[in-house]
Amino acid sequence: MKNSIYVLLMVLCMLSCKPSNQKDNGLTSKNETTIDTTTISIKDYNVKPDGTPYSNSELNHMSHNELMMMVYEPPRDTIQTIGILLYDGYFTLDAMGPLSVLNHMSPTKKIMIGRKKGIITSSSKVKTQVDYSINDIEQLDILVIPGGFIETYQATKDEELLNWIRKIDKNSKYTVSVCTGAWILGAAGLLKGKEATTHWYKAEEKLTQYGAEYVNKRYTNDGKYWTSAGVSAGIDMSLGLIDHILGRNYASFTALNLEYNPKPPFEGGHPDNTDRVVTYMMEKMYDIGLEPLLKEDKNK
Structure with a gap:
């Protein structure tokens, strides 16, 4: 079943990707012109001309290609490379939540990028072998910066890291942070004058410090900058990003594959x-x- 799911993902992405003149060197890609498209909601799209939903019987009689074209929506962008920054002390779910979601953007290349190569240890002591450092990567379409705590604060003082983020941001299509990763984006000067969110702890104080306008939302975006609230909110934001780039049908497919239907046992979390x-x-x-x-x- 897992193989069937990924075959379907590949076909959907191939349908949604326009031919590109980019030269792919395996790691980098150049900025492309954003595709202008009108978003069509499921309510208006996956129904019969008379506005009624398709029955299982009607769907069963459709060919695979007919079904695929029903869920196809023109993408806003062609995304070839997604990089997730890892550093010692990052919150595991800050990185792995978005990775689980964005991994559905096949055949886009996803790479983990360390402050250094080798073993990176998260705050929960999960060890990840990282084959690329910031010195190896010159360009990305999407950069994801997870948060943490002590080490994240220290990263806001790391000029070599901040300079690398600024360099990647010059040509990225989307620059994204999860949780306190917004502190790092802010320290790099990329959130000045932008609406943003972050982990609730001193959220308004920290973002104001970096010249941003704090928005008390699960996630938000201002232009190409997407930021999420704490930890688990990175999953919501990543689904929002897929919705924005590939359309509601593809985002719904991703959420369904992950069975993302959260129902916590009690009210809380903020x-x-x-x-x-x-x-x-x-x-x-x-x-x-x-x-x-x-x-x-x-x-x-």
């Missing part, structure tokens, strides 16, 4: 709907974690 004592406790934990770094910066 200060707006979490007990104040619990929220206060977590705020203090974050404060204590950052305190030594803030003191160090103050004494420099």
